[in-house]
Amino acid sequence: NVFHWHLTDDQGWRIQINKFPLLTEKSAWRQEGDSLYGGYYTQEEIQDIVAYAEKYCVDIMPEIEMPGHSQALLAAYPEISCTGGPYEVLTEWGISKEVICAGKEESYRMMKGILDEVIPLFPFEYIHLGGDECPKDRWRSCSDCQDKISQEGLEDEHELQSYFMNQMIDYVHSKGKKAAGWDEIMDGGGLNDALIFAWQGLHRAETAVRSGFPV
Numbered sequence: 001n002v003f004h005w006h007l008t009d010d011q012g013w014r015i016q017i018n019k020f021p022l023l024t025e026k027s028a029w030r031q032e033g034d035s036l037y038g039g040y041y042t043q044e045e046i047q048d049i050v051a052y053a054e055k056y057c058v059d060i061m062p063e064i065e066m067p068g069h070s071q072a073l074l075a076a077y078p079e080i081s082c083t084g085g086p087y088e089v090l091t092e093w094g095i096s097k098e099v100i101c102a103g104k105e106e107s108y109r110m111m112k113g114i115l116d117e118v119i120p121l122f123p124f125e126y127i128h129l130g131g132d133e134c135p136k137d138r139w140r141s142c143s144d145c146q147d148k149i150s151q152e153g154l155e156d157e158h159e160l161q162s163y164f165m166n167q168m169i170d171y172v173h174s175k176g177k178k179a180a181g182w183d184e185i186m187d188g189g190g191l192n193d194a195l196i197f198a199w200q201g202l203h204r205a206e207t208a209v210r211s212g213f214p215v
Contacts, residue, residue: 001058004128007041008064010071010090010098015062016042019113022076030072030089038089046121059124061180066111067100067164068134074098080107082142097135102164103144112171119175126195127172131165132182162188169194183208 007015013027029038041049053060071090078085082101090096100107119127136157139145149160162185169179169192180195183204196213198205208215 001056002124003053003058003060004063005060006063006065008072008130009069010096011093012038012089013072013076014040015046015064015118016040017114017117018043019117020077020110023073026076027072027089030091032091043117043121050122054123060122061124061126061128062118062122063128063130064111064114064118065130065132066168067102067107067161068095068132069130070100071096071098074100077110080104080110082138082145095133095135097137099134099138100164101142101144102139102160103142103146103148108164108167111168115168115171115175119172119177126178126180128180128197129165129168129172129185129194130181131161131185132199134161134184136161156188158188159190160188161185162190165194166190166192186211186213 011030013023017023024040028040029036050060071087074081074085075087075089078087080100081098087098115127139157139160145160152163154160154163165181165185172179178195180197183196183198183200185191185194186196186208194213196208196215198208198215205215
């Protein structure tokens with residue numbers, strides 16, 4: 001009995017992070033016509049929900065999307081984007097090309113800072129890091145990303161995503177948790193230990209199993 005709680009996306013940020021208050025002041029709201037739509041869970045509310053679920057033998061696994069599905073985050077903190085913005089919280093369904101810059105060290109520091117507050121709220125063993133539907137358009141034209149590819153001896157932007165995810169996976173492990181992600185996190189190769197969510201079909205699950213990943 002696991003509740004997979006998808007707390008962030010291009011269209012809204014739904015969890016309070018004290019270190020980064022603009023995530024709830026700006027990223028949690030989008031303009032729809034003449035009104036603002038949105039909201040978020042405080043950390044106290046999340047603790048209450050986790051405790052309620054525990055009474056019924058339900059574990060809660062949080063998902064914090066990265067490096068894609070992050071336009072809402074970038075609306076508040078454009079400094080960890082490739083272009084510097086400005087951005088608005090996405091108001092339509094779909095995949096945004098605006099993703100977290102994988103070349104800036106500030107991106108890694110911020111996402112680790114977010115995880116520092118998320119992880120203690122959830123006793124479940126897994127933290128889901130997203131990783132799906134991350135267009136590489138901005139990375140291809142970003143000097144910071146291209147410098148990172150060169151510095152780390154990476155082949156291309158797909159390997160850059162593996163590098164990014166590995167930094168986050170290792171950080172989750174350092175906090176005593178296990179990491180999970182959507183099946184795209186395998187695409188660049190060299191992925192560290194993670195639970196793969198094979199949302200794109202049985203063939204992706206088979207690929208993950210053959211590569212030695214739990215699925």
